[in-house]
Amino acid sequence: MITKIKKVDEESLKEAKELLFNGEVVGMPTETVYGLSAIGTNSVAVKKIFEIKGRPADNPLIAHVHKDYDLNKLVYIKHDYAYKLLKEFTPGPLTLVFESKGVICKEATCGGDTLAVRIPSHAGAQELLKAVDVPLVAPSANLSKHTSPVTAKHVYDDLNGKIALILDGGKCSGGIESTVLDVTGEVPRILRAGLVTKEMIISVVGSCEIAEHKEGDKVKSPGVKYRHYRPKCQTALFKEEQIDDIKELYQKEKSAGGKPYIMCANEVAEKLVGYDILFLGSGEKEIACNLYDKLLEGEKIATLIIAVEMPNERGAYMGIMNRLRKSCG
Numbered sequence: 001m002i003t004k005i006k007k008v009d010e011e012s013l014k015e016a017k018e019l020l021f022n023g024e025v026v027g028m029p030t031e032t033v034y035g036l037s038a039i040g041t042n043s044v045a046v047k048k049i050f051e052i053k054g055r056p057a058d059n060p061l062i063a064h065v066h067k068d069y070d071l072n073k074l075v076y077i078k079h080d081y082a083y084k085l086l087k088e089f090t091p092g093p094l095t096l097v098f099e100s101k102g103v104i105c106k107e108a109t110c111g112g113d114t115l116a117v118r119i120p121s122h123a124g125a126q127e128l129l130k131a132v133d134v135p136l137v138a139p140s141a142n143l144s145k146h147t148s149p150v151t152a153k154h155v156y157d158d159l160n161g162k163i164a165l166i167l168d169g170g171k172c173s174g175g176i177e178s179t180v181l182d183v184t185g186e187v188p189r190i191l192r193a194g195l196v197t198k199e200m201i202i203s204v205v206g207s208c209e210i211a212e213h214k215e216g217d218k219v220k221s222p223g224v225k226y227r228h229y230r231p232k233c234q235t236a237l238f239k240e241e242q243i244d245d246i247k248e249l250y251q252k253e254k255s256a257g258g259k260p261y262i263m264c265a266n267e268v269a270e271k272l273v274g275y276d277i278l279f280l281g282s283g284e285k286e287i288a289c290n291l292y293d294k295l296l297e298g299e300k301i302a303t304l305i306i307a308v309e310m311p312n313e314r315g316a317y318m319g320i321m322n323r324l325r326k327s328c329g
């Protein structure tokens with residue numbers, strides 16, 4: 001199969017719509033990461049997503065809808081706080097887990113009684129969702145376990161020959177996957193940290209819990225138990241205080257004939273003059289936006305990426321650290 005990359009426009013949207021209604025899958029941009037989409041009620045198409053990605057069969061997919069779509073068609077909204085969150089943070093990088101009405105096929109929800117729903121803010125995503133006017137289920141458009149794609153070219157690098165079309169909506173502005181929030185209980189509970197932070201949720205609804213995923217738990221968000229986001233080269237993860245260890249490992253890799261790169265915030269890079277650096281930028285927004293891009297650039301040029309941890313885990317740094325541990329830890 002030839003994989004085409006096409007800028008989002010009237011013609012490519014028409015082609016994407018035709019492919020989707022013919023039971024094919026299509027790469028689509030969102031403001032977080034690129035998604036691999038299929039019509040959420042078409043179990044044959046949804047199975048293709050799992051096959052193409054090599055995704056474990058027990059890891060459910062998020063249903064994406066446009067901003068005027070009536071969520072009551074898909075889920076039961078039990079708690080008033082969920083409306084507040086929808087009003088404040090959507091369209092945007094927040095996924096809400098509700099009790100499902102069973103409209104989306106069981107292949108997508110993995111037979112569970114909940115459904116994760118997201119209203120992406122990316123203009124191209126909205127246009128596609130409007131054009132089809134039905135929910136599209138979409139995981140990140142990477143091979144399972146690999147780093148999530150933030151450009152159409154990244155999707156192509158993983159899925160070339162496996163899908164017919166990737167809609168190109170430019171580089172994702174967010175850069176890490178949406179916050180997944182369980183809103184089935186009295187208090188919202190973060191299942192996966194992202195750019196809509198615990199602090200932001202508390203500021204709107206007064207409380208928010210973080211789900212703890214311990215060994216042996218009945219995990220509420222199956223995806224979090226898997227190894228994820230890994231680049232193809234070797235990786236290591238250090239705290240900023242361990243600068244001497246970072247330098248030592250770097251020199252060791254060099255002496256062995258390797259090509260090490262240190263991936264860190266710009267402020268940390270200032271202390272590493274003369275070293276090869278993958279610059280993450282400065283501040284949580286910029287670092288989130290660059291994280292996967294730098295990992296995917298790094299795996300092409302480095303034998304070893306030595307990543308440096310964030311200064312704290314407040315705000316969006318929580319989601320960034322979660323990805324850093326899984327990709328490089």
Ligand code: TXA
Pocket residue numbers: 030032033034035036059060061062095097109112114115116118138139140141176177178179180191192220221222223224
């Ligand atoms: O930003 C995003 O969320 C991107 C873009 C494409 O929208 N999508 C994405 O999908 O990251 P995926 O499949 O890579 O991750 C979905 C996460 C997984 O951790 C999965 O376990 C969780 O959401 N999830 C999906 N449905 C769920 C449900 N019903 N209950 C709990 N967790 C669920």
Ligand code: MG
Pocket residue numbers: 139140148
């Ligand atoms: Mg993913």
